[in-house]
Amino acid sequence: MSSSWSFEVETSIPAPRLFKAAVIDWHNLAPKAASDKIVSAVPIEGDGGVGSIRQFNFAPGMPFTFVKERLDFIDVEKFEVKNTLVEGGVLGKYVESDSSHIKFEPKDGGCVVKITSTYTPLPAFDAKGVEMAKQSFAGAIKAAEAYLIANPDAYN
Numbered sequence: 001m002s003s004s005w006s007f008e009v010e011t012s013i014p015a016p017r018l019f020k021a022a023v024i025d026w027h028n029l030a031p032k033a034a035s036d037k038i039v040s041a042v043p044i045e046g047d048g049g050v051g052s053i054r055q056f057n058f059a060p061g062m063p064f065t066f067v068k069e070r071l072d073f074i075d076v077e078k079f080e081v082k083n084t085l086v087e088g089g090v091l092g093k094y095v096e097s098d099s100s101h102i103k104f105e106p107k108d109g110g111c112v113v114k115i116t117s118t119y120t121p122l123p124a125f126d127a128k129g130v131e132m133a134k135q136s137f138a139g140a141i142k143a144a145e146a147y148l149i150a151n152p153d154a155y156n
Helices: 015-024 026-033 128-150
Strands: 003-011 038-045 053-058 066-075 080-088 095-107 110-121
Touching (some): 026 038, 026 128, 110 128
Antiparallel strands (some): 003 110, 080 095
16 A cells, blocks of 8 residues: 655745756756765666656765666656656665655745655555655755855756
């Protein structure tokens, strides 16, 4: 049986700019903006559009060495993306499947980033993992925000 969780992060960065940085080009930006967590990221398959697969390799000391995600849906006008974990991370150890729906909604010159993650837990699943996932997501968004504040000409 599937379960889900939702979470929101407010930022001072406009939705179009943050979406470009934190979704479209995250495989390039993550190793710069979150180098303490993500040491490298590479496109595995596709051109960055629907069906593309990206691999993110984590720093030593992180709970997992890598994840591969498939982009299932991208709407650049509505700042919305859906992706599915296809290998690594919690897959096969704590969850049978995991997919996310992320939407960047404009708010007061910045935006609110909303995520809903849907997963099928395995017997080893620990609810503490949900809290870790929320904090990881918030950390990634805040890392992108900090990079964009420090680099005002990036991703305009």
